[in-house]
Amino acid sequence: MSSAFARPAPRWPGKPALAAAWEPLLAAERPRLALWLVVALAVGMLVYFALPSEPPPAAWWLAPPLLLLALWLGVRHPMLGLGTGLPAAAALGFAVAGWTTAAQPPALEPPRTATVVLGEVVNVEALPEGRRVTLAAPRFGEGPPESRQIRIRLRANDPARPRPGDRLRVRALIRAPGGPTQPGGFDFQRHAWFSGLGGSGSALGPAEVLPGEAAPVFAGLRAGIEARVAAVLPGAPGAVAAALLTGGQSAIPAGDLAAMRDSGLAHLLSVSGLHIVAVMGLGFWVLRALLALVPGLALRLPLKPVAAVAALALGGAYMLLTGGQVPMLRSFLMAALGTLGLLAGRRVLTLRALALAAAVVLLVQPAAILGASFQMSFAAVLALIAGWDWLRPRLPAAGPGASWRRRLILAGFGLVATSLLAGAATTPFGLHHFGRLQVYGVLANAVAVPLTSLLVMPAGMLAALLMPFGLERFALLPMGWGVEAVLAVAHAVAGWPGAALSVPPIPAWGLGGCAFGMVWLCLWRTSWRLAGVPLILLGLGSGALDRPPDLLVSGDGRLIALRAGGELYLQKLSGSSALVRENWQRQLGVAQVTALPRDGEAAGGVVRCTGGACRLDPGEGLPRAVLLRGEAPGAACASAAVVVSAEPVRGACAAQVVDRFAVWRNGPHAIWLEPGGVRVLSDRAHRGDRPWVPPVPRPRGLASAEPLAAVE
CATH class of the missing domain: 2.40.50 (OB fold (Dihydrolipoamide Acetyltransferase, E2P))
Structure with missing residues (x-):
């Protein structure tokens, strides 16, 4: 009877031979097809943020009918529903990003004076x-x-x-x-x-x-914990210990932050999976042991589920205490799904759990997709899950009968493999956002991660439990010893030759290709997943294909940089920003900068300076640029293709001009000297007309900025 009413198998369009060839592949990949809905959701958000202007609100309402159509088709034809679901998910991501942007309060206009x-x-x-x-x-x-x-x-x-x-x-x-x-x-x-x-x-x-x-409960608790920690552990150890407990890194000295970054240990300061695992794991085992000591409870309660739920509550409190940052939110969501899986007897850590956590984070905070925190956190976990799915069947078993040598070797291999997988997955994002490559990160993590997991975090949790009784000193002191050891590792590794290399950052398009290649490699099961490897390699090498600008002018005109001969020459006026200079170095992959000479040549004669101007002549067939430093603009306007100046350039000029007025109106400028001419890109032109981009400034007493252009 059941066979009479069974739904017939869906018929694939096209020739039967084609359907027969695709069926085994689809059968192997079908369990993971739905994961691509989250990828489409992220793509829709990226499209929204890449637009040069705000889309009309009507575009946001394309998502609901597409979602309804995808659901209707999915009930009848799952594959058609999935095919429609991908554009529907992208439309939803686009719409959520737009709705979230519109819901933000208007920009603040603080007074111009104190x-x-x-x-x-x-x-x-x-x-x-x-x-x-x-x-x-x-x-x-x-x-x-x-x-x-x-x-x-x-x-x-x-x-x-x-x-x-x-x-x-x-x-x-x-x-x-x-x-x-x-x-x-x-x-x-x-x-x-x-x-x-x-x-x-x-x-x-x-x-x-x-x-x-x-x-506020957690804000007050956070401040109290930081004060207690600082009282027992002054200086850098106390600042790092407080960061691990509360998530605040502002008190850590700059030198220690740099050492943690250059050694590849900066992720330890960002509370995330490692920390919440330590907190929840310790809470689970301690509570389970305490319940087991009470015979009446041990005989009547399911200890494992009770301890798991209590540990999840402890993890939620820790997330709120640390401010609910993106890595912590991701970790807690996966922990919640893992707890549900544990209660249901299902596998805890899967790609489905990661995809669901990513979808929740993106729907709550769409702009998080643009940040290094979201990208590196999810990339690391994606690589760990997919990598261990591939490695697990190929490793020898470490069951109860395995020797201690085998267990020790497998534990060491697991530590190294985890560091390699996470490090490789986060490298493209680190190169894009920070332009630095940590060479010895695996070695530093091999020492620091066990210290943090086995000593620092357990001692910190014990200190938090002892604070109501005023006994936190007995736990904070061991925690401080562990933190000092981690800092010692960070400073030692950061001091090794070539520990942190400044490299040209990969451009946004290269990062996009690298990320898509990584997702392609990790989400599929069959051999066609290897098609993601060329995309990853292309993304990693995209920095060599992206030509950096030849000149940079800061938003206040106090910093002007000329790139020549592989070096960066800088004009720095009084009051210039060190942050801007450091960002320029990072974005151009330059370890240090050289001051422009007052008089003389640099870069083999490519840069020639006198008291009133510096001329950049990159070679035959390329346009010339002049940086004015007091010289009248007449000669420069006649002989150069572009003129830059920290002061206003008044009067007619045949060359393109980037001066104090230009950066005041349109922000910092980047200039390329190319065979076809000069290409000038301002920050305003790059970002477009978006709600977070301030309008063109206007002088006091004028209704708009247009009269100023006429004055020029």
């Missing part, structure tokens, strides 16, 4: 010198409360000790978030737009702490 600021303290960060507070609903002078938060760095000698929940009044100079340091660089304004930050600045006087409402 003013008295009053707001509620929602976070306090310890710095190597002083403190930084985050204020919610700030008021400037007698104005109304603003909808965005601001950050203020208090004076180093300020005796005020604000805590979350207090109200704070201070005279400060506040500035809106700055833009990228060069076209295509990290967009601080976009990050601030989605994080709710409206501006930041420095206090110009002492802060006054006023009584406020009750402190």
Whole structure:
């Protein structure tokens, strides 16, 4: 009877021979086809953020009918439903990104001069010198409360000790978030737009702490833990220990941060999977052991499920304590799915769990897909799951009958393989965002990760449990010893020759190809997964295909760089930004910069400077550029294709001009000297007209910026 009413097998379009050839392949890949819906969701979000202008709101409403169509087709023809589901998921990602952007509060316009600021303290960060507070609903002078938060760095000698929940009044100079340091660089304004930050600045006087409402639970707890840790472990060990417990890295000295980064250990400071596994694992085993000591509970309760649920609750509290950063949110979501799988008797860590965690994070925080934190976190876990799925059947078993030598060898291999898989997966993203390659990261991790997992984190959790009784010192001291050992490893490895290499970053298109190749390689099961390898190699080599600019001009004109002979020559005026210079070095893959000579030649005569100008002549067939340093623009405008200047260039000029007015209106500029002519790209032209990009500034008293162009 059942066979009479059975649904007939779906008939594939095309010739039967083609269907027969594809059927074995589809049968092997069918369990993972749905994972590509999350990839399509991410692609839709990337398309939205890549647009030069905001799309019309009507485009957002394409997603609902496509989703309904995909569901309707999926019930009747699963493969057709999946085929329709891919564009539907992309449309959903596009729409969610647009809806999230529109839901953000308007940008903050802080006063141009110093003013008295009053707001509620929602976070306090310890710095190597002083403190930084985050204020919610700030008021400037007698104005109304603003909808965005601001950050203020208090004076180093300020005796005020604000805590979350207090109200704070201070005279400060506040500035809106700055833009990228060069076209295509990290967009601080976009990050601030989605994080709710409206501006930041420095206090110009002492802060006054006023009584406020009750402190947010986790913000107050975070501040209390950091204070307790600093009291027992002063200096860098205490700052690193507090970062592992609360997620705040602002108090770590710059030298120690650089050592952790150059040794490949910076991921230990970003609370994520390693930390939540330590917290939940320790909580699971301790609670299970305690319950087993009570016969009445041990005989009546299923100890393993009870301990798993309690450990998940502990992990959720730890996530909220550390601020719910993207890696931590991903780790907690996977831990929650793992707990459900454990209760149901299913496998805990799978690609489905990772895909679901990625979908949740993207739907909640679409802009996270553009950040290094999201990209590196999910890439590492994707490579670990797929890599161990491939390795596990090929490794000898380490069952109860295995010798201790075999277990030790397999444990060592597992540690090295994990470091290699995670390091290889995150390398393209590190090259794109930071332009640095950590050569000895596997060796550093082989020592530091076990120290962190077996000593530092367990001691930190014990310290947190002992804090209500004032006994945290007995656990913090061993934690400090472990942290000091990790820092010693970081400094030793970072000091080795060539530990961190500055390399040209791979461009966005190369990173996209590399990421898609990695996803292709990890999601498929059959041999056609190997088609992702050429994409990965092309992405890794794309930095050599992407020609960096020949000149860079900062947004305030105080920094101007000329690239010649593989070196970067810099004009630095008073008040220039060290952050901009460091970002330029990283984006160009240059270890150091050289000051432009006052008079003389550089780069084999490619750069020739006099007291009033520097001329960049890259060779026959290429246009010339002139950097004015006081010389009248007449001769430069007649002999060069492009003229750059830190001061306004007034009057008619036959060459393209990038001066103080140009960067004031359109942000930093990048200039390429090419055989076909000069290519000039401003930050405004690169980012387009998006909500987080400020409008063209205008002088005081003018209705628009247009009259200024006429003055030029």
